[in-house]
Amino acid sequence: MNYSLDKILKKVQKPGRYLGGELNSVVKNKEDVDVRFAFCFPDTYEVGMSHLGMKILYGLFNQKDYIWCERVFAPWDDMEQMMRENDIPLFALESKDPLNEFDFIGFTVQYELCYTTIVNMLDLSRVPVWSKDRGDNDPIVVAGGPCACNSEPIADFIDIIFLGEGEEVDLEVIDLYRSMKLKGNYTRKAFLEKASQIDGVYVPSLYEVTYKEDNTINKVVSKNGAPEVVKKRIIKDLNDCYYPDKIVVPYIEIIHDRAVEEIFRGCIRGCRFCQAGFIYRPVREKNADIANDQIKKLCESTGYDELSLSSLSSSDYTQIEPLLDKITEWTFDQKINVSLPSLRIDNFSEELLSKIRRFRGGGLTFAPEAGTQRLRNVINKNVTEEDVIKTALSAFMNGQQSIKLYFMIGLPTETDEDVKGITWLCQRIVDSFYHHPDKPKGRGVQISASVSSFVPKAFTPFQWEAQDTAQTLAIKHNMLKSGNYSRKIRITYHENVTSFLEGVFARGDRKLSKVIYTAWKSGCKLDSWDEFFLYDNWMKSFEECNIDPSFYANRKRGFDEVLPWDHLDYGVSKSFLINECKKAYDGITTLNCREQCAGCGANKLCPEACR
Amino acid sequence: MRNIRVWFEKHEQAKFISHLDLNRYMPRAIRRAKIPAWYTEGFNKHLYINFALPLSLGFESRNDCFEIRIIDDSFTDEQVLSNLNDAMPLGIDIIKITEPKDLFKNICFAEYDITLDLSSDNLKRVSDIFLRETISVDKKSKRGIKTVNLKEYISDISLKDENGNLLINILLPAGCGENINPSLVLQALSNEFLREIDYIKIVRKGFKTADLKGFK
Numbered sequence: 059m060n061y062s063l064d065k066i067l068k069k070v071q072k073p074g075r076y077l078g079g080e081l082n083s084v085v086k087n088k089e090d091v092d093v094r095f096a097f098c099f100p101d102t103y104e105v106g107m108s109h110l111g112m113k114i115l116y117g118l119f120n121q122k123d124y125i126w127c128e129r130v131f132a133p134w135d136d137m138e139q140m141m142r143e144n145d146i147p148l149f150a151l152e153s154k155d156p157l158n159e160f161d162f163i164g165f166t167v168q169y170e171l172c173y174t175t176i177v178n179m180l181d182l183s184r185v186p187v188w189s190k191d192r193g194d195n196d197p198i199v200v201a202g203g204p205c206a207c208n209s210e211p212i213a214d215f216i217d218i219i220f221l222g223e224g225e226e227v228d229l230e231v232i233d234l235y236r237s238m239k240l241k242g243n244y245t246r247k248a249f250l251e252k253a254s255q256i257d258g259v260y261v262p263s264l265y266e267v268t269y270k271e272d273n274t275i276n277k278v279v280s281k282n283g284a285p286e287v288v289k290k291r292i293i294k295d296l297n298d299c300y301y302p303d304k305i306v307v308p309y310i311e312i313i314h315d316r317a318v319e320e321i322f323r324g325c326i327r328g329c330r331f332c333q334a335g336f337i338y339r340p341v342r343e344k345n346a347d348i349a350n351d352q353i354k355k356l357c358e359s360t361g362y363d364e365l366s367l368s369s370l371s372s373s374d375y376t377q378i379e380p381l382l383d384k385i386t387e388w389t390f391d392q393k394i395n396v397s398l399p400s401l402r403i404d405n406f407s408e409e410l411l412s413k414i415r416r417f418r419g420g421g422l423t424f425a426p427e428a429g430t431q432r433l434r435n436v437i438n439k440n441v442t443e444e445d446v447i448k449t450a451l452s453a454f455m456n457g458q459q460s461i462k463l464y465f466m467i468g469l470p471t472e473t474d475e476d477v478k479g480i481t482w483l484c485q486r487i488v489d490s491f492y493h494h495p496d497k498p499k500g501r502g503v504q505i506s507a508s509v510s511s512f513v514p515k516a517f518t519p520f521q522w523e524a525q526d527t528a529q530t531l532a533i534k535h536n537m538l539k540s541g542n543y544s545r546k547i548r549i550t551y552h553e554n555v556t557s558f559l560e561g562v563f564a565r566g567d568r569k570l571s572k573v574i575y576t577a578w579k580s581g582c583k584l585d586s587w588d589e590f591f592l593y594d595n596w597m598k599s600f601e602e603c604n605i606d607p608s609f610y611a612n613r614k615r616g617f618d619e620v621l622p623w624d625h626l627d628y629g630v631s632k633s634f635l636i637n638e639c640k641k642a643y644d645g646i647t648t649l650n651c652r653e654q655c656a657g658c659g660a661n662k663l664c665p666e667a668c669r
Numbered sequence: 670m671r672n673i674r675v676w677f678e679k680h681e682q683a684k685f686i687s688h689l690d691l692n693r694y695m696p697r698a699i700r701r702a703k704i705p706a707w708y709t710e711g712f713n714k715h716l717y718i719n720f721a722l723p724l725s726l727g728f729e730s731r732n733d734c735f736e737i738r739i740i741d742d743s744f745t746d747e748q749v750l751s752n753l754n755d756a757m758p759l760g761i762d763i764i765k766i767t768e769p770k771d772l773f774k775n776i777c778f779a780e781y782d783i784t785l786d787l788s789s790d791n792l793k794r795v796s797d798i799f800l801r802e803t804i805s806v807d808k809k810s811k812r813g814i815k816t817v818n819l820k821e822y823i824s825d826i827s828l829k830d831e832n833g834n835l836l837i838n839i840l841l842p843a844g845c846g847e848n849i850n851p852s853l854v855l856q857a858l859s860n861e862f863l864r865e866i867d868y869i870k871i872v873r874k875g876f877k878t879a880d881l882k883g884f885k
Contacts, residue, residue, distance in 0.1 A: 065867075068727050073685040079759050307697060309690045309758070361697030361756070393714050 063154070066140040074310035075103035076137060078129075078151035081307040082359065084116070085152050086126040092236050095119055096150050096160040096197070098130040098179055100172035101586065106131045107306070108314035110368060111166050111203065115224060117302030125232060128152040129306070130163075132175050132584060133182070141182065148182035157183035161235065163197045164228075165216075167205035170563035171556060171585040173212055174578040176201075180215065187575070189217050189263055194246050198235065202228070206260075207290075207337050208516040210622040211563050211570035213262035217246075218253055220260075221626060222290030222337075223323070225299055227258040254284040258291030260626065267568050267622075273609060275567060275620040289627040290337070294664050296323065296344040303355035307362070316364035316397075317356040319349055321381070324667075325370040326651035327402075328658070329427070330438045330642050331469065333515035334370055336635075337628045339660035340667035341651065346377035350384040357394060365389075366397045373402045373410060382413040399423065404445040411456055422453050425464035429479025436471050436642045440650070443483065450487045450505070451494065460504035467534045467551075468512040468526035471643060477534045480507060481541040481549065488546045506548045509538060513561045516623045517630060519638035524614040525561040528554065555593045556585065561611035567622040570610075572603045629660035670707065672738050673746065675753065676764045679730040681870075683760025688723035694758070699737065702752035707738035721773050721884075722844055724873060725852070732875035732884075736769055770885040771878055776844035778824065778877040781851045783837045784870040787858070789830035795837070798861055799826055806853045806860070819857055822849045824881070834869060843876065 067073040088094065097116060099106025106112060112129070119127035128150035133141060141148070147156040157163055163185065165176050180187045185196055192199070201209060202220035209219050220227055231253050238244035238252070254261040264284035268276040280286050293299045301320070308315065322343040325335035353365060365385075369375060378398075385396060398414055403424045414422075426446050428434045434441060453461055465480045484505050491503055511531050514523040526534070535551050563570060576599040577592075584590040600607050615621070617636050624632075634657060641648060648656050651668065655661075661668035679686075686694070696716040699706050708714045720735040739749065746766035754763045787795075798804060804819040825840040841849040851871055858866040876884035 067685055068867075073726070074687065074690055077685055079682065081756075081758060309686045309694060311689075311693065315693075358701070361699070361701035363696070363700065393708060 062144060063146065066137070066144060066146070070137045070140060071134060072103075072310055074308075075131065076133065076151070077309070078154065080309060082304045083129075083152055083306045084120045084127070086120075088126065088153065088155070090123075091126040092124040092239065093126075093162065093232050094155075094160040095125060095127040095162045095164060095232065096130050096157050097127055098157075098163060098165045098176075099132075100165055100167070100175040100179060101132055101584065102134060103131040103308070104310065104312045107308050107312040109166065109168065110318050110320060111168075111224075113302055113305045113318070114300070115166075115228065116306070117304065118225060118229070118300045119232070121300070122229070124236065126152075128155075130157065130179070132179055135584075135590070138178075138182065147184050148179055158185050158197065160197050162232070163199045165199070165201045165203075167201050167203040167209065167212070169586065170205060170211075170560045173563060173574045173585075174582045175584055176212060177215060177574060177578045178583040181578075188214055190214070192217070192246065194244075196246075198246070198249070200228075200231070204334060204337065207333070207626060207628055208564065208566070208623040209260075209262075210267075210568050211566040211574060213265075213568050214571040215574075216262060217250060218259055218261055220291070221258050221288055222628070223293050224291075225293055227256060227291045230256050231259060251282050251284070254282075257289060260288040262568075265625065269569075273569075274615075275622060275624075277620060278622075278625045280625070287625050287627050290629065290663075292340075292342075292629075292663050293323075294342070294666065296320075296342050297348050301352050303352065304359040305356060307360050314366065315362075316366050317353065317360055317362040318366050318368050319353045319356065320344065321349055321367050321369045321372065321375045321378075323369070324660075326374055327371060327440070328438055328638070328648055328650065328656065330436075330519040330638055331427070331466070331512060331515075333518050336517050336630045336658075336660075338370065339629055339658065340664050341374075342664065342667050343375060343377070346381040346384060349381055353385065354388065357389075363394050364397070365394055366399065368399070370400060371402055372398050372400045373405050379409060379413060382410075386413070402441075403449045404441045406449045406452070408452060408456075411452060415456065415458075421460065421462055422458055423462040423464065424449065426483065427464060427466050428469060428476060429465065429481070429483045430476045432645060433469060433472060433476040433479070435645050435647050437469055438638070438642070438647050440647050443486070446483065447487055447490050451490055454491050454503045455494070455497070457498075458503075459501065460506060463505060463507045465507055465509045466512045467509055467538070468531055470520055470523050471645075472534075474537060477537045478541050480509065480538060481547070484547045484549070485544060488544055502546065504546055504548065506550065509549060509551045511552070511554050511557045513557055513564055515564050516621070517628050517635070519635045519642060521565065521621065521635065522615040522617065522619075522639065525558070525611045527608070527612055528558055531557075556591060558607070558611060559585070559596060562607045563610075565622070566610045569603075569605055573599050573605055576602055629658070629663045631659035634658045670738060670740055671742060672736055672769050673749065674734050674736050674767045674769045675749070676732065676734045676767065677730075677757075678762050678764055679724065679728075679733060680760045680762070681729060683758060684727055684729050686758065686760075687726045688720070691761075692718070692720065695735065698753065698756040702756040704737075704749055704752055705739060705741035705744050707740050719773065721876060722776060722779070725850060725871075728851075728871045728873055730873040733873070736773075767885070774845060775878045776876045776884055777842065777846060777879040778840050778881065779843035780838070780840050780874045780877065782870075782872045782874055783839065783851050783854060783868055784831050785835045785837065785855075785858070786867045786869050787835045787862075789833060789835045791835055792828050792830065794861075795835060795858065796828055798857065799823065804857050806856045808849075808853060819849070819853055822847065840877065840881075845879065 119125045186192045198217050200218040201216045202224050250261050266279045270276045324338045324341035427439045514520045580595045707717050806819045807814050808817045827838045
């Protein structure tokens, strides 16, 4: 090991974050590959290693013998200080080579609070932070993930943004780069222009944004032949798509330390607040036999005894019960525990519950999201109070001692009744258990309600809404606290200065890049961590840049306003979203895709999926 | 059913894998290696595994071991050794499998080789420190910090040159009574030289029982 790195590792917390060499990590000879890709997760090792997307793309890229993909995570503060003091640039875990030696530096952008971390990692890599300052010898900086659907705030830092699912488009862009390099006609400008012709590739530098007097967008114009509107890519058939049979097994404890199997993409429900449900449409399922096979291979190659079935709404997977049966056949004596997050309240049958309880006990979590039926209808969470009580009761009667419920406050049309409704709903669940004639004696139950605040997101029917201000939320929080009397109910509310910032960036435009840069310069990074979030620095940065953050978060927008993401197409049409928004205000629900097609437009991308 | 003692060495590349990490790593490795090990009964089944003594982060070890229980007597020790070695990370080598003899709770001492980031020219001066009757160091414990006399705890010590650096071989209490970490030796040196004396390498070479015999 490099002696100077060794000396530093002795002095930092959790040196295991920076070691590399874990089981199933891929080491190649850099002379033997044409393209080196540094896959960066803009957060710590423990967070990034839990992320499924990185596991998939790491395996996919490394399958090609001409690509070597390595992993990079944000160093903790103590390590970063040591690195800066000792002149050690940010390096990839597998080779320990500095990032500025790579061809591509790719960021997966999962949430808005990682933006300053992205800038910090670029700076630590000694790569020019602004796209316009990079030359032919600098790496190409790319980004993908859910935040790509509105990546305007970081557009000035990124060369290429991948819209949608990356399994095909990422390789197409890498192949283009490789062929231009081999042919000898590579220049940054020529490459980016050619890349912009590939479906799903958004090259921000080829789009000019102009603004009106009132600071809203005038228009976004493409140049040099780039498409006026960039359409997202999707994988049409998940059964015919790469999935890793090996994943890297960390030494240190990470947040989700288990094997993960993706069972389907997209969501049929159309809950009006949910960005993921809309941007990953249409729904495409994986065949249960194929899923079972992949799970077996993953467990064998890692030795994991924990498995998670991942999707946006697991009980909507049409083959969920057969899959659980197949898994039980070979896992029980291997003592592998299966967890099934993201369950729907209204289709959680007794059979499903019994199959889940075969595995080691875990929590059961449901998301009613709103406390009253009226508000649940507004947000299109088509779940009745009867469903909630029936499912919770069923879980309790079958031995579950506690359940977790997710709620939000700050939803559109919300009244005091709705906020208090959260406590009342929890109380009614507890009451129905204790009044049940057959309730198991001598055992109590617990409901833990986790309440967060609503942040309007792009590509949802609520993308025009004004987010509640911190003051309004504080009042609502007090209402929650004062309404709770039962010791069987525990209500936790997540305090929210970060939600405000999230709201600004979720629907922000390119003007915000200056703010991100200024905030970073003043010391902001790892904003999703309490120990690093510097609210005052952020507010000062907005002031210095002469930008009012509430313009983005707390302003109600008109349907005719040009939105910063209008030049990106995720399948779901704006007219559909407008219609859904109007229905929300009238309290009218929309049926799920399987009950009745609502004509969202996503079927254009993949007609086979929406038969 | 038989209990086996798995002897291993932790080398340089693995020194930053902490004891807790290793504890988490082993069950998975054993599962990958398809070793028929015993898991505890009850609702929350987990692998039955016991390590001799934890090792501080950054140290290497030789003659280290853990115990597991094999449920299939036809699965030989040789098979355990070779399967498990294949499942080990870089820097951890399984050396041998034996039948447990001495109990873990009978470990009373640990022997260390401490290679210092200090020239061996200082051999005489350092040697003199350890001839003193009192060597005061601050020992951290759960209750706070207390000052102890390191000299009381040193049973055996010798110094030599190792490629220009000073190497201290020392026997310190571990396990059944007090636990004295070699970092206290570094502290004593730092106090003497009035600057931080760091180690280049610390290797825990093995354990001894109360009668100073090698732990088996």
